[in-house]
Amino acid sequence: MIGIVRAVGAVGRNTREGIITLGFFFRFLLALLARSGAALRRPRLVFQQIHFIGNYSLVIIAVSGMFVGFVLGLQGYYTLNRYGAEEALGLLVALSLVRELGPVVTALLFAGRAGTSLTAEIGLMRAGEQLAAMEVMAVDPLRRVLVPRLWGGIIAMPLLAAVFSAVGVLGGWAVGVGMIGIDQGAFWSQMQNGVDVWADVANGVLKSVVFGVAVTLISLFEGYRASPTPEGVSRATTRTVVAGSLAVLGLDFLMTAIMFGG
Amino acid sequence: MASASSSTADAALRFEGVAVGYGDRTLLSGVDLHVGHGKVVAIMGGSGSGKTTLLRAATGQLRLKAGKVSVLGQDLGSSGSDGLFGLRKRMGVLFQQGALFTDLDVFENVAFPLREHTKMSETDIRERVLGKLEGVGLRAAAHLKTAELSGGMARRVALARAVVMNPELVLYDEPFAGLDPISLGVTAQLIRKMADELGCASVLITHDVDESFAIADYVYLVGRGGVVAHGVPADLSASDDPYVKQFLRGEPDGPVAFQYPETPDYLAWLARQQGGRR
Numbered sequence: 154m155i156g157i158v159r160a161v162g163a164v165g166r167n168t169r170e171g172i173i174t175l176g177f178f179f180r181f182l183l184a185l186l187a188r189s190g191a192a193l194r195r196p197r198l199v200f201q202q203i204h205f206i207g208n209y210s211l212v213i214i215a216v217s218g219m220f221v222g223f224v225l226g227l228q229g230y231y232t233l234n235r236y237g238a239e240e241a242l243g244l245l246v247a248l249s250l251v252r253e254l255g256p257v258v259t260a261l262l263f264a265g266r267a268g269t270s271l272t273a274e275i276g277l278m279r280a281g282e283q284l285a286a287m288e289v290m291a292v293d294p295l296r297r298v299l300v301p302r303l304w305g306g307i308i309a310m311p312l313l314a315a316v317f318s319a320v321g322v323l324g325g326w327a328v329g330v331g332m333i334g335i336d337q338g339a340f341w342s343q344m345q346n347g348v349d350v351w352a353d354v355a356n357g358v359l360k361s362v363v364f365g366v367a368v369t370l371i372s373l374f375e376g377y378r379a380s381p382t383p384e385g386v387s388r389a390t391t392r393t394v395v396a397g398s399l400a401v402l403g404l405d406f407l408m409t410a411i412m413f414g415g
Numbered sequence: 416m417a418s419a420s421s422s423t424a425d426a427a428l429r430f431e432g433v434a435v436g437y438g439d440r441t442l443l444s445g446v447d448l449h450v451g452h453g454k455v456v457a458i459m460g461g462s463g464s465g466k467t468t469l470l471r472a473a474t475g476q477l478r479l480k481a482g483k484v485s486v487l488g489q490d491l492g493s494s495g496s497d498g499l500f501g502l503r504k505r506m507g508v509l510f511q512q513g514a515l516f517t518d519l520d521v522f523e524n525v526a527f528p529l530r531e532h533t534k535m536s537e538t539d540i541r542e543r544v545l546g547k548l549e550g551v552g553l554r555a556a557a558h559l560k561t562a563e564l565s566g567g568m569a570r571r572v573a574l575a576r577a578v579v580m581n582p583e584l585v586l587y588d589e590p591f592a593g594l595d596p597i598s599l600g601v602t603a604q605l606i607r608k609m610a611d612e613l614g615c616a617s618v619l620i621t622h623d624v625d626e627s628f629a630i631a632d633y634v635y636l637v638g639r640g641g642v643v644a645h646g647v648p649a650d651l652s653a654s655d656d657p658y659v660k661q662f663l664r665g666e667p668d669g670p671v672a673f674q675y676p677e678t679p680d681y682l683a684w685l686a687r688q689q690g691g692r693r
Contacts, residue, residue: 274518277517278516278517281512281514281517282510282511282512282514283514283515283516283517285476285510285514286508286510286514286516288476288503289474289476289503289506289508290503290504290508290527290528290531291500291501291503291504291531291532292527292528292531292532297531
């Protein structure tokens with residue numbers, strides 16, 4: 154009986170803590186948005202962050218894009234060949250990447266690479282009293298440190314997703330045209346005719362912007378609320394990967410459903 | 416209460432009946448202290464006595480449980496966030512570990528407050544920053560990354576950053592902790608030199624007796640939940656108060672017991688431990 158009471162109590166406690174955390178998360182979002190105007194008046198700080206955050210993830214995203222392109226080329230050919238439609242391989246590879254795999258896989262890799270770096274950086278800045286030092290220097294750390302990183306992440310994500318998709322298309326081309334021997338002209342012309350700028354590319358860009366907001370915000374939030382200890386920072390980076398990845402997959406389902414509905 | 420300066424009008428920092436603590440726990444209460452302009456005042460006490468908490472109260476990072484803190488003539492409690500930020504621009508704080516920004520090099524760390532709060536030209540910033548770095552003997556280290564600095568060098572860079580805006584009040588949190596004898600002596604002399612040259616009030620939060628007594632104009636000793644003693648260094652050195660004598664001579668036992676006192680929580684834990692082993 155006591156065990157059941159404790160279990161129910163734990164469920165209630167965890168639910169309450171989850172709701173409180175969600176409340177803090179949205180207050181954190183509003184605080185960053187409220188400070189965005191002042192921070193964006195110093196674009197140099199945002200450009201620096203786009204450069205840093207992009208550099209964190211560029212190599213892993215380009216290499217992953219290439220391998221995903223290779224696999225799409227092979228698997229796509231296997232399926233299309235059954236229906237004699239292997240010339241549509243270019244279209245299949247491009248649509249898969251631009252609409253879905255580019256934004257989603259980029260965001261997942263971003264959470265694991267740049268997201269964890271952001272969390273650890275902010276967490277260690279807190280642990281080393283750097284954020285407190287800024288406050289007593291009359292500098293708002295949210296405006297000076299976190300807002301440029303948020304916008305850096307939001308802008309870097311679609312750029313990285315574009316790199317992922319572009320390299321993936323080249324990977325699909327290398328396998329389809331170079332290895333299997335599909336007609337080069339058909340590969341590119343099918344892609345050119347079948348990919349719509351608004352329905353496909355713009356939707357993909359919109360997804361990656363939303364993922365950029367979600368993953369960067371989660372990374373910063375977890376770093377900002379991390380306990381100022383090695384264990385606290387370690388836990389925060391883990392939470393970034395878990396929460397960031399789940400948020401990406403959940404938001405992807407929602408947005409895909411809405412876009413299909415539209 | 417006697418203080419570092421007799422007049423209250425010229426106080427750079429003033430505590431009146433202040434109580435501070437965390438949560439339900441009050442660390443210090445009834446604290447009255449006064450720091451005059453241009454004076455070096457040391458606040459001393461053992462580890463955990465609440466010295467750093469007093470510093471946090473002076474910078475407005477901590478809400479008071481009672482009393483009033485005035486900084487540069489303004490009541491911190493009645494200053495809004497804009498007023499607090501305005502006061503902080505006139506203060507410098509040296510953090511215990513330096514708190515240098517790890518993503519910036521030495522020059523940019525010192526230049527940081529100038530870039531944030533002034534519209535000085537790049538030439539003026541370079542001149543001011545290199546001048547402050549020269550003051551702490553690290554002009555030629557301006558290009559180094561913070562990871563390349565020793566503990567003593569990092570403390571000196573942080574000192575240059577704390578005074579780069581020519582503040583009227585500088586607060587030093589454990590400026591001598593973990594320094595080798597040479598760095599310790601250099602840091603102590605720098606603090607005195609800064610106070611004399613800039614005319615700023617300086618507050619040292621420390622437990623290092625020799626160095627503090629050598630440079631301080633006035634000393635407050637905190638412990639046992641409040642200010643235990645205060646006076647000029649010579650008076651405290653001659654004090655017969657058992658607590659003061661124990662602290663200044665570093666005696667292991669006395670009014671501050673060597674053994675951590677037993678608490679109900681400890682006794683309950685001990686009973687559980689003993690019960691579990693049977």
